[in-house]
Every structure is written in structure tokens, then in C-alpha cells.
Amino acid sequence: MRRNIPLLGYVILCALTIVLAKADILDLYVQMILMFIGISIILATSLNLVNGYMGEFSVGHAGFMAVGAYITSVLNVMLFTNSSIFGPPLLSPSSAIIFFPLTLLAGGIGAALAGLLVAIPSFRTRGDYLAIITLAVNYIVKSSIENMQVIGGARGFSGMSSVINSMKEVVDLPWTLIWILIATGATVWILQRFVSSIYGKGIIALRDDEIAAEIMSVNTQRMKVVAFMLSSGLAGIAGGLFAHVLGYINPGTFTIMKSTEVLVMVYLGGMGSLSGSVLSAIGLTIALEAFRPLQVYKWVIVPLLLILLMLFRPEGLMGQRELTDVFPRLRRWLGLKPKLSE
Amino acid sequence: MAILEISELTHFFGGLRAVYDLNMTLEGGELMGLIGPNGAGKTTVFNLVSGFYRPSEGDVKFCGKSIAGLRPHQVTALGIARTFQNIRLWNSLSVFDNLCVSQHHQLGYGFLKSVLRTRSFHSSERKVRKTAEEIIDLLGIRHYALELPKNLPYGLQRRVEIGRALCLRPKLLMLDEPAAGMNPGEVDQLIKLIRWIRDEFKLTIWLIEHHMRVVMNVCDRMKVIEFGEEIAEGTPSEIQQNRRVIQAYLGEEEPVHAHGM
Numbered sequence: 001m002r003r004n005i006p007l008l009g010y011v012i013l014c015a016l017t018i019v020l021a022k023a024d025i026l027d028l029y030v031q032m033i034l035m036f037i038g039i040s041i042i043l044a045t046s047l048n049l050v051n052g053y054m055g056e057f058s059v060g061h062a063g064f065m066a067v068g069a070y071i072t073s074v075l076n077v078m079l080f081t082n083s084s085i086f087g088p089p090l091l092s093p094s095s096a097i098i099f100f101p102l103t104l105l106a107g108g109i110g111a112a113l114a115g116l117l118v119a120i121p122s123f124r125t126r127g128d129y130l131a132i133i134t135l136a137v138n139y140i141v142k143s144s145i146e147n148m149q150v151i152g153g154a155r156g157f158s159g160m161s162s163v164i165n166s167m168k169e170v171v172d173l174p175w176t177l178i179w180i181l182i183a184t185g186a187t188v189w190i191l192q193r194f195v196s197s198i199y200g201k202g203i204i205a206l207r208d209d210e211i212a213a214e215i216m217s218v219n220t221q222r223m224k225v226v227a228f229m230l231s232s233g234l235a236g237i238a239g240g241l242f243a244h245v246l247g248y249i250n251p252g253t254f255t256i257m258k259s260t261e262v263l264v265m266v267y268l269g270g271m272g273s274l275s276g277s278v279l280s281a282i283g284l285t286i287a288l289e290a291f292r293p294l295q296v297y298k299w300v301i302v303p304l305l306l307i308l309l310m311l312f313r314p315e316g317l318m319g320q321r322e323l324t325d326v327f328p329r330l331r332r333w334l335g336l337k338p339k340l341s342e
Numbered sequence: 343m344a345i346l347e348i349s350e351l352t353h354f355f356g357g358l359r360a361v362y363d364l365n366m367t368l369e370g371g372e373l374m375g376l377i378g379p380n381g382a383g384k385t386t387v388f389n390l391v392s393g394f395y396r397p398s399e400g401d402v403k404f405c406g407k408s409i410a411g412l413r414p415h416q417v418t419a420l421g422i423a424r425t426f427q428n429i430r431l432w433n434s435l436s437v438f439d440n441l442c443v444s445q446h447h448q449l450g451y452g453f454l455k456s457v458l459r460t461r462s463f464h465s466s467e468r469k470v471r472k473t474a475e476e477i478i479d480l481l482g483i484r485h486y487a488l489e490l491p492k493n494l495p496y497g498l499q500r501r502v503e504i505g506r507a508l509c510l511r512p513k514l515l516m517l518d519e520p521a522a523g524m525n526p527g528e529v530d531q532l533i534k535l536i537r538w539i540r541d542e543f544k545l546t547i548w549l550i551e552h553h554m555r556v557v558m559n560v561c562d563r564m565k566v567i568e569f570g571e572e573i574a575e576g577t578p579s580e581i582q583q584n585r586r587v588i589q590a591y592l593g594e595e596e597p598v599h600a601h602g603m
């Protein structure tokens with residue numbers, strides 16, 4: 001097998017982070033920022049698939065995040081904790097360490113299915129109209145959860161910390177951080193492979209000219225389903241992780257505000273550039289953390305940033321280019337193949 | 343054997359009758375022309391065959407099987423490829439990727455394999471790339487393989503679009519005004535290219551064209567339509583002498599290009 005330098009580098013980086021976190025060299029605050037960065041990367045890259053690569057305008061990413069967050073949280077609390085809502089745990093709390101990735105995945109699958117709410121209308125409509133549908137889906141999700149009293153309704157839902165604690169009792173490691181690092185790496189890896197395959201480039205063709213794509217043998221409806229489900233599924237996984245970082249979620253966490261935050265990351269980084277989304281997710285998460293003392297003014301600054309961006313650099317930092325296009329030497333260092341055999 | 347049979351094809355856009363009671367048959371290996379004044383309904387006929395529109399009435403049979411009502415990518419998968427009157431290349435994909443993506447139906451793998459990169463993924467991508475490279479070399483556009491189509495001159499873009507259609511390995515190739523916007527030198531090259539493609543790929547070509555020089559030089563047979571209806575059919579020399587055609591079409595000044603596909 002070819003040496004996979006990017007993967008190897010990432011694994012080493014993650015191992016180092018975990019060792020430093022375990023040794024308390026990275027304190028809890030830094031760990032938390034790292035976790036938010038990871039979640040932002042998942043959200044931004046997955047939204048980029050739809051808004052950047054496929055050229056649709058989804059403004060409801062937080063809705064899918066909410067679906068994943070609630071499914072994963074409810075499953076975990078029900079299965080592994082003694083809660084006032086669901087009573088004693090259905091499984092031994094210590095087994096959470098094995099089942100956590102599965103409940104996370106269940107959240108992702110649930111969110112992917114919710115993605116069909118956008119994918120199916122997208123067969124018939126696009127652009128502004130589809131954007132409104134994504135907005136509607138965001139509200140439908142939020143309002144549905146608000147009205148589900150079993151899972152706390154508008155008051156919110158908690159109990160996830162004890163799930164993490166019971167994992168820590170088995171093996172004392174920063175589990176949330178570990179799963180976020182894994183999920184972040186996996187997301188970028190999956191998306192990168194997908195969009196660089198000829199199959200995945202079908203969605204770029206669809207963005208450039210949908211009619212030509214369909215007539216030139218691309219099954220555009222299937223590609224839309226794949227892209228929307230993949231994008232919303234990954235957002236769902238990000239939501240599940242997010243819920244376990246916070247330990248408490250309520251529907252108000254997943255409003256259009258959260259969606260906007262992710263939108264800014266995508267447009268800041270460049271539509272159709274995964275490395276752009278990664279960079280801007282890192283940058284913006286740190287910046288927002290720095291803005292924290294400003295409190296609600298954060299919501300003046302983020303939209304303002306979007307306005308300035310649209311005015312002065314509408315293509316984002318990277319445009320459609322990847323880091324390897326900006327720095328061609330990276331290709332060689334990273335051991336990537338040339339684009340066309342000579 | 344007839345490769346394409348169109349019978350009583352009719353299409354309305356609201357109250358506008360764009361195509362009316364069209365009957366025609368294309369024999370395998372033939373180079374057929376479709377001509378007529380602007381707005382006669384030529385592009386609409388192509389769109390009906392491609393499956394982009396569903397005919398209001400009538401039927402289209404390809405290799406004996408009805409294809410009316412199939413979705414465009416399904417029609418294409420059966421072996422019908424085309425180019426567009428206004429070039430419709432994917433402008434953010436390189437020329438090479440344009441030629442690869444147009445083989446989407448032959449990929450034989452889906453989302454999961456595109457991520458896991460199994461052996462069958464690699465072998466099918468290799469096959470697709472090889473086809474694309476072959477076509478690139480045959481058309482002499484290797485030098486531009488990594489360029490974005492929008493950065494190429496018009497004539498080359500048309501060539502790339504023909505290449506993209508050829509990557510589909512079609513039995514029937516439909517060209518919608520391939521000479522539109524070309525300078526005389528490019529038109530000469532195009533005439534050679536079309537003939538060469540027919541012989542090299544052994545396929546049937548159906549051509550819409552305004553440039554009389556192209557039509558008269560390359561077509562074996564042609565059909566003339568006006569207001570969506572047939573007014574004549576025959577060999578180039580027969581058509582040149584047909585009075586109705588001269589009246590409807592040949593007497594016209596250099597045509598302006600219609601909008602649409």
C-alpha cells in the first residue's frame with residue numbers, strides 16, 4: 001500500500017493531543033476549544049459539500065445537528081444512565097465505552113434521514129426556493145423538539161455528562177476529545193475521497209450545469225440524495241458530539257444562528273474548498289472564543305463578517321482551490337499523485 | 343438496421359406547437375442532417391430524444407426499444423450522446439475531468455466504494471481515465487487537458503464537448519449546431535473531424551447545422567423542418583433544388599442564432 005502521509009500525520013497529531021490532555025498539559029479550557037474546533041470543522045466541511053461543491057444554498061444545517069444531538073443523547077442517557085425520564089439504565093453504564101460510537105452513528109443516520117426532507121424537494125426546485133425549504137426544515141426540527149415533552153421540550157435535555165463519566169471510570173481518558181478527533185479526521189477523509197473521485201465530481205458537474213450533467217449520464221437525483229444525506233448525516237454526528245461536550249442541550253442551541261455561524265465558516269474558507277473550510281473553522285472558532293467577553297455582540301460581529309466577506313472577497317479565502325493548489329509543493333511532500341499521467 | 347425511429351412526434355410548449363407529427367428513421371452508420379430556419383424546432387427534437395422533454399405525443403424508439411419517458415441519464419446510458427447549441431461544458435472541472443465525469447454511468451461503484459477505495463474502485467477509475475485519455479489524444483487536446491474549458495477558444499470548447507460526448511461510447515451522436523460561432527478555418531477542421539469520427543468510431547451521427555457548407559459536405563441525407571413540421575427530405579443535392587426549402591430557408595440571410603439549448 002502507498003504510504004498515506006496526511007493520515008499518518010493526523011494520527012500522530014491526535015495521539016500527541018491526547019497524551020498532552022491526559023497529562024494535564026493542555027488544560028480543560030484548551031481541550032474544550034479543541035473540541036469546538038473539531039465540531040466546527042465537521043459542520044463546515046459537511047455544509048461545504050452542499051453549499052460549495054453542489055452549489056445549493058442550505059441555511060438550516062443546525063437542524064440536522066439537532067436531530068443527531070438529540071438521538072445520540074437520548075439513546076445514551078436511556079441506555080447507560082439512571083435518569084428521571086427513562087429510569088434505570090437498560091445496559092450496564094460501563095458498556096457505554098463500546099456503544100458510544102454506535103449511538104453517535106445512530107444520530108448521524110437519523111440526521112441523514114432528515115436530510116431527505118431537503119433532498120427530495122431538491123429534485124424539483126433549487127436556488128432560493130430550496131434555501132427556504134432548508135430554513136423551514138431547521139424550524140420544523142426545532143419546533144418538533146420543543147413540543148416533545150418526553151425529551152424535555154423547550155427546557156432542554158441533560159444527563160450526557162454521566163455517560164462520559166462512566167466511560168472515564170472504565171478507562172480514564174478524555175473520551176469526548178478522542179471521539180471528536182476521530183470524527184473530525186474521518187469527516188475530512190470521507191469528504192476528500194468522495195469529492196475527488198469521479199463519482200463525487202458528479203456533484204460539481206451538477207452545480208456547473210445540471211441539465212448537461214443529467215444528459216451526460218450523471219444520475220442527478222441520486223447524487224443529490226447522496227450529497228444531502230452525507231452532509232446532514234455528518235452534521236448529525238457533529239451534533240451528537242456537541243451535546244456531549246456541553247452535557248446539556250436545548251432546542252434554542254440549534255437555531256438559524258448556529259446555522260449562520262457554520263455558513264460564515266464555509267463562505268470565509270471558500271466554497272468548494274475543504275482545506276479552506278478547515279482553516280476557517282479553526283480561525284473562526286478561536287475568534288469567537290476571543291469575542292466571548294462581548295457576549296451578545298458576537299451576533300453583531302458574525303453577520304457583519306459575512307457582509308464584509310460578501311463585499312470584498314465573495315469567493316472566500318481559498319476560492320475553489322485547495323491548499324495543494326495554492327502550494328503545489330505540498331502535493332509532493334504529502335505523497336499525492338500528479339493529476340494526469342504524462 | 344434502423345437505429346432511431348421517430349414516429350408522429352409532437353410537442354407543445356403551452357400553446358406553442360414546437361414539433362408536429364415528425365416521422366423519421368436513422369439507419370446505423372448514417373450521417374443525417376436536420377435543418378430548418380431558426381425556431382423551427384430542431385433543438386426541441388433533440389431535447390425530446392434526449393429525454394429532456396417528454397413528448398406530448400408520439401414515440402421515439404432506439405434500437406427497437408421505446409425510450410420516450412426515460413430520464414436523460416437513462417437515455418444516455420443506452421447509447422445516445424449529444425452536444426449543445428450553446429456549449430454546456432462544466433466550467434469548474436478540467437477538460438480531463440469533463441471527459442471522465444461524462445462516463446458516470448459506467449463507473450460501476452457508488453458512494454461507499456468512492457470512500458473505501460476498494461480494488462474495483464481503482465480498476466473502474468483507471469478504465470474511465472484511460473478512455474478519457476484516449477479521446478483526448480484522438481482529438482489532439484492533450485495540451486489542454488488540465489485547463490478549465492472556459493479558458494479555451496470557442497472552437498476548442500466545441501471539440502472538447504464532442505470529446506465529452508464520445509467518452510460515452512455512444513451508438514448515436516447528436517450534434518446541435520457544432521459550427522455555430524466558428525471562424526472559417528475552424529469550420530474546415532470541424533468538417534474533417536465529423537467525418538473522421540464517423541469512420542473511426544463507426545457510429546451514427548445526427549447533425550443540426552446552419553452552415554450550409556458543413557451540411558452539404560458531411561451529410562448523406564437530411565430532413566428539413568419548418569414550424570415544427572417536415573417540409574422535405576433527401577440527399578444534399580436534392581434538398582438544394584427543393585423549392586420549398588429554398589423559399590423557407592436557403593433564401594434567408596445568414597441566420598442569427600436562436601436562444602435555447
Ligand SMILES: Nc1ncnc2c1ncn2[C@@H]1O[C@H](COP(=O)(O)OP(=O)(O)O)[C@@H](O)[C@H]1O
Pocket residue numbers: 355358360378379380381382383384385386387600601602603
Ligand atoms: N423551453 C421552452 N419553452 C417554451 N418555448 C420554447 C422552449 N424551447 C423552445 N421553445 C420555442 O420552440 C420553438 C422551437 O425552438 P427550438 O427547438 O429551439 O428551435 P431551433 O433549434 O430550430 O432554432 C421556438 O419558437 C422556441 O421559442
Ligand SMILES: [Mg+2]
Pocket residue numbers: 384385386427600602603
Ligand atoms: Mg436550436
